[in-house]
Amino acid sequence: MSSSRLFAVHLGIFSTEDDAGRVREACTRWLEPLGLSHELSLIGPEERTPAGELTxxxxxxxxxxxxxxxxxxxxxxSHDIRELRLRLRCxxxxxEDVWERLTRTLCPDPEHASPCPIPWSGGWRGEVEADTDGR
Incomplete structure (x- = not known):
């Protein structure tokens, strides 16, 4: 059995604000029943990446x-770049299953002729957690 870790997932989309909201709502619908500790947010085009180095x-x-x-x-x-950010413990x-579901939310048919109707790009990384036991 694999141990639980904290992951940060980012998915950039090029869409209208309404389409981005619908993507977020769809992700919420399948993510919440999984019972994972998570935070899901949709970041607007004026924001920067978490480390602040890029827009x-x-x-x-x-x-x-x-x-x-x-x-x-x-x-x-009406189209702009937005980012769906997901932090979760799993x-x-x-x-891998969450990533598959997330990408299928935007691209239900992976065999279609590219590019996707809502252009997207993303990835994830494991996060280092601070030691909180006082040692």
Whole structure:
């Protein structure tokens, strides 16, 4: 059995504010019944990455290009880069399942011709936790 760790998942999307909200709601619907300790947030385009070194536009600079490739024109002004951030405590095996569910929320058919209707990019990392037992 794998031990539980704290993970930070990030998923950049290029969409309208309403579409981003629907993605967040869909993730909440399948995530909450899993009973995992988690925090899910949707970060707006004006935010920076957690370490502050990049803007979301810099981190996900390829997403508007994915839109142009899909639709053959620049995106409407209503589209912008947003980031879904998920912190959760689980085993690495459970994280793989969560990642699969998360990406299928945006791309239900992984065999479709690229790019996706809502361009996305993301990843995850394990987080180091502070020792809290006083040693």
């Amino acid at each position: 979301l536009a810099e981190r996900y600079e390829e997403l508007p290009d994915q839109w142009r490739a899909q639709y053959g024109e620049p995106a409407p002004a 085993s690495p095996d459970v994280l």
